[in-house]
Amino acid sequence: MHEKLNEFKQIMAEIADLNTAASVLGWDQQVNMPSGGTEARGNHLATLGKFTHELFTSEKVGKLLEELSSDASALGPDDAAMVRVAKRDYDKETRVPGEFIAEMAMVSAHAHEAWFEARAKSDFSIFRPNLEKIVEMTRQYVQFFPPADHPYDTLLDNFEPGMKTADVQAIFNALRPRQVQLIKKIAAAKQVNNAFLHKKYSEKKLWDFGVDVVTQYGYDWSRGRQDKAAHPFETTFSINDVRITTRFEKNNPIAMLFSTMHESGHAMYEQGVNIEYERTPLQRGASLAVHESQSRMWENLVGRSLPFWEHFYPRLKKIFPAQLDGVSLRNFYKGINKVEPSLIRVNADEATYNLHIMLRLELEIGMVEGRISVKDLPEIWNAKMQDYLGVVPPNDALGVLQDIHWSGGMIGYFSTYALGNLVSAQLWEKINKDIPDLDEQFRKGKFDSLLGWLRENVHRHGRKYDPQDLVQRVTGSKITAEPYVRYLTAKYSDIYGL
């Protein structure tokens, strides 16, 4: 048994190494690679993927997993979790035939190109046949798995292990009317002014300020770095090498600061995983939602809070005296928290963001069930935008074509963004119970108690617990919308005087 466990761990470590190599190549592609390298890099990644897949889905691994899990009670809790998590991954990776995976990769590659063109031309008809194929293949994909309560469960499980469609629907159904109601109240109140955010800001100075902030957060630069990329992301090469990227948008300069905070939240999670899990299936975060809870927490619950800016605003004002001239702390705080129903998800504020997600989830479920045809998507999209947010896209580029996910065959992903928001608030209530003077600490620029709490309760566990179990374990209840509603209501009642 001991020998088998060691053999299993050795193979898992090698798989982790190969996956990491692919991550480094992917990071390089987005951060450094000259344009000429594109084709070759595709080959490198395909070859690495092939070897990793062959190794992981080998009979040897299957047999080891069978034997180890049949005698799981003989394993320690960490080892048992490793075997359980790896077995789930193995099951997913072996159920779907290689030819299907290859075809999906091909279909996605073409769909991605078509989506890119369709969005540029704001012409859904260019993307439509590709998306139809992707939906068809997604429905086939589900058939490779045992029947679930709902076919969408199989897809959701790839991003949020153990989560059921019915659970998400129940959570969102509780949340939707209350968020819609809140937005209506805000719309009726006096709007805040954030014109100062759209002045000219020095990229270099904002970069440096962002670096200072996340250094104070506790992001460990001896085990990470920040680079520029077209899209901000976090990537992990080791618990001791977790990197982030950010970007500067001329027409929205301050976004860079919040992007750095956001990615540092992901990165501190990965830096905080138990070092014993390095090169094992338990390395990395529990799920996309739990990951997003960390990034959203450091970006929003900390980084858009008043106590945070009580500490940092004087410094920011010193760096940008002209841009922030005459802007009081309170008005700055209001400005960075302005609520305004808008068309684009990635630019949405905290109060409206989840509604963008709910819309997508409903469309995805409808397509997977076969109730919604791809051809009707633009119309349904626009109708739901009117319903939830009171705004209607003037064209498909600003509507149904805005997200990259579907073109890559990623159906089942979106809800994790909203769930992440909910989890962040749910953890936040518990944290504030455990650390009653948290605001006071922020006012002094101290974040080590918060990071320490997250390390202890969330980070160190890596993938050991399924997300719902982890949230239950830490907060006493599974994922629920209540804390987020309470958080939003309190925050915006203050800002908008509701």
Place this chain on the structure above:
Amino acid sequence: MHEKLNEFKQIMAEIADLNTAASVLGWDQQVNMPSGGTEARGNHLATLGKFTHELFTSEKVGKLLEELSSDASALGPDDAAMVRVAKRDYDKETRVPGEFIAEMAMVSAHAHEAWFEARAKSDFSIFRPNLEKIVEMTRQYVQFFPPADHPYDTLLDNFEPGMKTADVQAIFNALRPRQVQLIKKIAAAKQVNNAFLHKKYSEKKLWDFGVDVVTQYGYDWSRGRQDKAAHPFETTFSINDVRITTRFEKNNPIAMLFSTMHESGHAMYEQGVNIEYERTPLQRGASLAVHESQSRMWENLVGRSLPFWEHFYPRLKKIFPAQLDGVSLRNFYKGINKVEPSLIRVNADEATYNLHIMLRLELEIGMVEGRISVKDLPEIWNAKMQDYLGVVPPNDALGVLQDIHWSGGMIGYFSTYALGNLVSAQLWEKINKDIPDLDEQFRKGKFDSLLGWLRENVHRHGRKYDPQDLVQRVTGSKITAEPYVRYLTAKYSDIYGL
């Protein structure tokens, strides 16, 4: 046959991909990686190395190579060269037992640490037992191969395929007395003044100037990039992604400029390989010497020439008016070509460099033959320095401990540096015959004829020809010292008025 060839090429392509992945990880380690990532990166590279080795030395590859090479006449010339080159690599990689390789890796790792400490403390006795072990293992290594004319041939062949110890000795024996004589003459002449090189120069401005120079050379930035690293190097991820690094040394700022030129020479070689050779055993340069001939050519024969600076000096002077105030073009040219026998190889000028190499070659051959004991190295080193260069290291850090190579088990490497110098001058004579107005072109800042010539005659062939065959093919003779002696004599007779 056709099917076998395709199968062979497919496996070779995958091996190239895995090797490239390791190169990207290696580049990242030297350019970007935070210190925390070191241990994990060692694991990633070890795992990649293991899979690459297993794949390449598999029975399948052995059988394919056997079959393809037994019917080589049925192959086209490129395919035949691919099989020949791969078979040589395969032979080298399969003759040496895995346990020996693993032991050597371990011994080298310890030797590297010991060397580092020994150099820091300038105490050879710390490194001595490690080097003794390395020499012993190197002698064992040779035993895995069929007897050659000289045991050192086996080692040399790893870096300079097809080259014999006796050939190198004959070349160096012809060269040594003439270089020693030249240096003596220079020592008797009036020394040139290069004080202006040691003023304060802006790193950023020198970087930009270097970028301008190699852009004019023809280094293709859409297929490359430059970064900073502790040691300058060139690395290839694809014929369309060839990167270089450089470094800034405060006490020798202008060195950065020549380092950029040097590495661009390596890089333009790799960018110029026939694109059909991508992901095959023929990608990359023919040998270390041929590679060094390219880097040295762009650094020295072009970059330290008078016509080059007739074009670039006015621009440099405009950028650094204070530093170069009162320094004429001719005095600048003399200054960057100052000859001064010195202790450290990597800082040596063109006239003395090869003598550093010859010293090392003689010691290596002596150790491999068993004539020279490791314990006697410092003494012999110092005696030879006195003989060849007229200077004696005051301590071992500035003498026998200065190079990293032996600590890594790299015995057989050094002579390729000097051979590269010789090849650069040998090619140069032919180039000047074929392009008689080369100097005039340089004066106008035009380098495309030179690069075109190198592409056509050297670069595009990749590893297709063995180095001696390539040089013979292009210049009509195998590697010889005469052109280099003529080059040095002409250049320094002018500079020093000999």
